[in-house]
Amino acid sequence: MNDEFRDAVYQIVAAIPAGKVSSYGAVARQAGFPRHARFVGRLMSQLPTGSRLPWHRVLRGDGHIALAGTPTGEVQIQRLLDENVPVTGGRVAKAYFVTWND
DNA sequence: GCCCTGACGGGTA
């Protein structure tokens, strides 16, 4: 895959404001590569632990935490709660999703 | 090039 896509995804994710969340599919779409949600997930999984990217603001399309049940997922939830994003039952309300101005 | 895998997503029962 192009480095362009990777770079685009990083920018989109970095553009998600604190207190808001988005989905892998939405990020891929915004990056100009629809149906590459899985690839976005792959990029996240390959991100170094100390990355400055707010990857924790990226969830599944239905608002469910992708890695719920795993250590990384717990960290993600904790970070979201820290940003005043309610995580109930391992999921976030659709109302907290960023509203992209297409 | 084939086959399996996956931090996905939408549809159906």
Add this chain to the structure above:
DNA sequence: GTACCCGCCAGGG
């Protein structure tokens, strides 16, 4: 709400 199923596309063995 839960459980399945199927389409999607790139990576890695």
